[in-house]
Amino acid sequence: MTGTRPDIDADSAPHGAEAGADAAAVPLRAALAENLAGQGVLDSPAWRSAVETVPRHRFVAGFYAPSGHADGLTVWEPVTARAAPARWLETVYSDTTLITQFDGDEPDWTHPAARLGGAPTSSSTLPSLVVQMWADAGLADGHNVLEVGTGTGYSTALACQRLAGTGEVTSIEVDPRRLEQAAGALYGCGYSPDLAVADGLWGYWPSAPFDRIVAACSVRRVPSAWLAQTTPGGRILTTLSGWLYGYARVLLTVTGSHIAEGPLLPGTISFMAARRHERPAPGNPAHWAHLTSASPAREARHAPTRLDEATLTGFFARFLAQLAAPNAQVATQPVDGGRDVRHLLDVTTGSAATLTATTGGGYNVRQAGPRRLWDDIETAWDAWDHAGRPGPEAFRMRIDQDRQTITNPHFPELTFTLP
Incomplete structure (x- = not known):
């Protein structure tokens, strides 16, 4: 049973600087709650009440903030309570995602070092999104809940606080070091969810069945x-998600055995992929270009730059491209003369497409x-444009045994099968 103990007892009560941070965090949590309410x-x-109660700072010993560039890579500066207490606490209680790990390398926050580049592998998701996810899932009293991806444990704590002993929370994490730190913070704050190191793609049978499953990672297809x-x-x-880094949220209701x-859902977010769903290394783009070099060229109806549009419509266009070519990924190759050359590569079938900018702008x-x-991809975009570019909320997903499809009920040509 999930227990909560918002008031820390005397034996576990923080002292010194930690107690000072706890006191300073109270008005910051109230301001965060006011911001989210707005x-x-x-x-x-x-x-x-959950946002006003859960001490996010207890779950984020440090985080990385961008501080410039070197050799074409981002310089990531560690921010901790010891080195920059005011900045650390203020940022923790902003509605911001905080990167806490790169490349699976758990930092020592007592002696952190700056990083040059790297791929984020763990973070504390912005509070507004965490609460929105739990609310969208319809978390309610008495629910037995599975969270896939404990991360820092902050989201887990919010669920525990919301259920306040009326339901059960199980949270699983594939990274044992990450879970160890989250467990220390959760238990130290008085929360007692069931925690386990496990691959979230398999769920967690010991605590099943669940009323709600909420994933803090992205998947190419919903695990059976x-x-x-x-x-x-x-x-x-x-x-x-997928290998073109297109994203869309989906809320499924289970109606039968594997159905x-x-x-x-509207809007767009990005979550790190479940580790077994990350895209494979494609190899050298020049080698793939050799496959297409003898093929006839045609003028593209859509420019590949459409994959880069940083708008809500553009993000969904990328997701649709990913649905149309679910095993494709993009690679670039430097070419003399500054031409923009992009390659779409499919490591599962050996298919490839090379798009080269022309002097006329196409x-x-x-x-x-x-x-x-x-x-x-162009066929999907043509159909979507013809339909008036409906947003994600105009699409539905259906799972029937091993078949997973996404379709627009009013435009059957916008029907896609997940890999």
Whole structure:
């Protein structure tokens, strides 16, 4: 049973600088709650109370902040309570995602070092999104909940505080060092969820069945174990992603054995991929270019720069491209003369497409292999444009045994099968 103890007892009460941070955090938590309420995120007094109560700073001993560039890479500066207490505490209680780990390398926050580049592998997600996810999933009193991806434990603590002993929370994490730190913070704050080091793609049978499964990572397809471990009428909230780094959230209701259906949710977010769903290394782009070099060229109807549009519409266009070519990824190759050359590569079939900028501002495309990757993407974009570019909320996902599809009910040509 999930227990909460918002007031730390005498034996575990913080002392010295830590106690000072606890006291200074109280008004900052109130301000954060007010900020989230203004955004319309806190839809109930119970969630507002959770944000005002859970001490996020106890879950973030340090984080990395960008501080410039060197050799074309971002310099990441560690920010900790010891080195910069005011900056650390103020940032922790802002509505910001805090990067806490790169490349699976757990930092020593007592003696942290700056980093040059790297791939983020763990973070404390911005509070507004954490609360929104729990609220979208419909977390309510009495629920048995599985969280996939404990991370720092802050999201776990919010769920424990919200249920306040009326339900059960299980949280699993694939990284044992990350879970160890999260466990220390959770238990130190008086929360007692069930925690385990486990691969989240398999769910967690010992605590099943669940009323809600919420994933703090992204997946290429919804694992069948999640459906098997969800009660009939229960819900699964996760983020779909892929090797083109397109993202969309989906809220599924399980209606039968390995059958579920539900809408994509509006907006866009990005979550780190479940580690077994990360894209594979494609190799040297020049080697892939050799596959397309003898193929005939045609003028592309859509420029590959459409994959880069940093707007809500652009983000969903990337997700649709990913649905159309689910095993494709993008690589670039430096070419003399400054031309923009991009390669779409499919390591599963050996298909490739090379798009080269022309002097007239367009692009030529050459394709090879069993899949015409750019043809597939352009066909999807043509249909989407013709439909008036409906947003993610106009699409639904259905799972029926091993088949997972996303479709627009009003435009059947916008139907895609997940890999």
